[in-house]
Amino acid sequence: EPVNCAEAKCVALTFDDGPGADTPQLLDILKAEKVPATFLLVGKSVATYPDTVAREVAEGHSIGAHTWSHPELTKLSDAGIVNEVNSTVEAISKAAPDAKVTFTRPPYGAFNPRVISVLESLQHAAVLWDVDTLDWKNRDPNAVLQKVKEQVKPGSIILMHDIHPTTIQAVPEVIKYLHSEGFTLVTVPEMFGGSLTPGKAYFDQNLIQ
């Protein structure tokens, strides 16, 4: 039965920049906790760890593109943006033929109306975030948990990176905290009733541009 996030207190865990060498360990944690997550994948890492991508899809997680080489999309031509997204989607399709990729997270959150319109032409939404754990910077599981506690609200999209072992170490405590606060953990599409609209930018459940 799908979660109705208009009624439940939902929150989405999102992991950028993977897959990485330690992502299977994160998948073990999510599986044990029965928590679905959203992975924003870098194309060149998809090509390195295709089996991990296949596992993410098989275990019910949601997959989005985070470009092939992680550039600021605002600095690329339209054709450059298309290439960054399409090459990533192709790599994902090769690793996990069942995956349907319908959204992109622009690296660094760098976007403008032109980037959004190119994404729309690819039938992609943009997925941003409202809770920034700064995990890439603090490299400290307790600091990650603290950032979540300070910022999370119903409908939050939480930004983390599964390429850092300290982030993966934080995840069990983050899940425990969110459950203790009555949150239901969902994928980003689930938060919005199952699908995202191409050409829209999603920051949290209420802020959609």
Ligand code: NI
């Ligand atoms: Ni990134």
